[in-house]
Amino acid sequence: MRALLDINVWIALLDSAHAFAARANAWFERERPAVATCPLIENGVVRVMASAGYSAKAKHSIGEIASLLREACSANDHEFWADDVSLLDPARFEVDRLHGPRQVTDAYLLALAVSKGGRFVTFDEAIPISAVRGATKRHLLLL
Numbered sequence: 001m002r003a004l005l006d007i008n009v010w011i012a013l014l015d016s017a018h019a020f021a022a023r024a025n026a027w028f029e030r031e032r033p034a035v036a037t038c039p040l041i042e043n044g045v046v047r048v049m050a051s052a053g054y055s056a057k058a059k060h061s062i063g064e065i066a067s068l069l070r071e072a073c074s075a076n077d078h079e080f081w082a083d084d085v086s087l088l089d090p091a092r093f094e095v096d097r098l099h100g101p102r103q104v105t106d107a108y109l110l111a112l113a114v115s116k117g118g119r120f121v122t123f124d125e126a127i128p129i130s131a132v133r134g135a136t137k138r139h140l141l142l143l
Contacts, residue, residue: 001138002079003033004113006106006122007044009143010037014068015049017057020123020143027121027143034077036118037069040109045069081118085111097131107131114139 005013012024048054049065060068085092087104092111098104106124111132113120120127121141129135 002036002116002118003031003121003141004036004038004081004109004116004118005041006109006120006124007041007048008123009121010041010045010069010072011049012123014045014065014072015055015058017055023123023143033121034079035073036079036081036113036116037073038081038109038112039083040105042069081112081116083112085115087111092133094131094133097128099128102126103128103131110135110140 008020009024012018012020013028015021018024046062046065046069050060050062052059085108087093087095087108092115093107098107103126106120106122106127109122110120110127110129114132114135119139119141121143123143125142127140129137129140132139
């Protein structure tokens with residue numbers, strides 16, 4: 001099952017100083033998953049890691065971060081998924097089961113993974129599976 005890695009999982013894989021780098025890399029080395037990205041994930045990784053406040057020690061340009069992510073994708077079994085599900089689609093979402101705005105993006109990414117027959121891989125333990133129609137525990141992997 002192809003893995004759609006959350007922004008923070010990608011960052012942990014790309015930055016050895018990240019608090020969860022050891023956890024993410026141990027899982028990645030053990031599983032060697034086929035991976036997927038989408039515009040939200042790619043843009044999020046670049047935005048966070050290239051921001052001035054990301055690291056006091058390491059400053060990277062947008063181009064450098066994009067290059068790192070591109071290399072990581074090309075070195076693995078990677079597939080790009082278009083953002084083609086809608087949060088407004090009641091056939092995909094039960095939005096009343098989202099308990100706050102911080103759950104919106106993760107629920108969306110879970111729904112995207114479900115729609116592509118994959119799983120969403122994250123550190124976030126607060127994703128309500130019940131908010132995404134058709135999602136089961138096999139569609140969500142918590143590291």
